[in-house]
Amino acid sequence: MTNQEKEVLVIGGGIGGVAAALASAEAGHKTKILEQAPQFGEIGAGIQMGPNAMAVLERFGVAGEIAKVAVFPKRLVLKDVYTAKELAVLDLGDEFKEKYGFPYIVLHRSDLHRVLVEAARKNPLISLVNNQVIETVEEDTSGVTVTNQRGERFIGKAVIGADGLWSKTRKYFSDDEAICSHYVAYRGTVPIEEISSDANMDDVIMWIGPNLHVVQYPVRKGELYNQVVVFKSQNYKPDSNDWGTPEEMDKVFEGCHPLVENALSFIQRQIRWPMYDRLPIANWTKGNFTLLGDAAHPMLQYLAQGGCQALEDASYLADMLQLYGENFEQAFLAYQEERIPRTAKVQRSARAWGEIIHTEDPVSILLRDTLLEQKEAKEFEMIDWLYGYKKLPAGKVSK
């Protein structure tokens, strides 16, 4: 088999993996997605996509389909969890859209994933395979060999590890462990008619308080209301699930505003999501092998950017694959050179923002709220670095 005929292998079929396959196919490569689950799908609830991610969805030709299932909120609002006072507002209207070229949207993550998977299925260069728990990756000058749980081997010309926070492919680059934040999330969607008039259809609301927050917004064209309840457990025990329980949640939220109390009454209590991230790493590329998405840079969700960053990765990777043709080593090096500093900044900023919104120190709370109050809803300087990311290919090189 010539190198041209071999495939690019993508390990993991989440948002990042499917976007990586679209990127690889856009550069003309036959591409195979290897997913461990018996079906392609997403669990969880809503997801926010900033204009930096919408630019990528447009590039991959799916923005139209996404618009059919998304909600286009008018404002991002920070509220005090006890008093319901608006602490800060970001206006997502025309000026925002004009400045960043794309809107801010919220949608069900299963809708986002389905639209991406449909685009991949329609692409003749992409194949999708389930029940593939990938265990090992071997890489040498002739290509890559990926082995699954049954010992079956896939031979390709390059491999992209997009297997998420608990990545097996990351182990080839770092022996770091995921870091538990001691926070847990409970999340889910409720049919809009069940949640009564409390549901605000125009805003993404983040209620904040010491060691806790709640996020609310509509999804699926307003048919469902998404809610995420997050708090820091005081009972954290490593290697145990007996912390951050629903009972602890009820206790932690005692005394909060009635609208938040109501949110809690609708939250599903069966699945508990402990929150982890990892520290940035200095290298995630070796020859024809690279990482993408949470496998490369898992972050806390406080800036709502993990999925957006995976999409940005895919877009920049597409540029580099087009630039360097069959020279994957060069393409992957150029990709990580741009993406490591960018994603490391988002990882660190997500942690810092978490400290700010969750602070329990009264002086810090006063300072934060005073500063936030002075900010105009159409003042975009603070968010420019995040939503205004427009990195274009560096220019033609000889292949």
Ligand SMILES: Cc1cc2nc3c(=O)[nH]c(=O)nc-3n(C[C@H](O)[C@H](O)[C@H](O)COP(=O)(O)OP(=O)(O)OC[C@H]3O[C@@H](n4cnc5c(N)ncnc54)[C@H](O)[C@@H]3O)c2cc1C
């Ligand atoms: C509470 C919460 C809220 C969030 N909100 C937002 C938000 O609003 N906006 C945003 O942009 N991001 C958000 N995120 C982050 C976002 O969900 C992730 O960053 C994103 O899903 C990462 O996508 P991924 O494809 O890299 O990884 P994953 O979604 O983890 O996908 C990895 C895939 O690889 C598969 N896999 C794993 N191991 C193997 C293996 N060995 N072999 C084969 N397949 C394998 C898995 O089954 C999975 O399908 C949030 C996260 C959380 C926890």
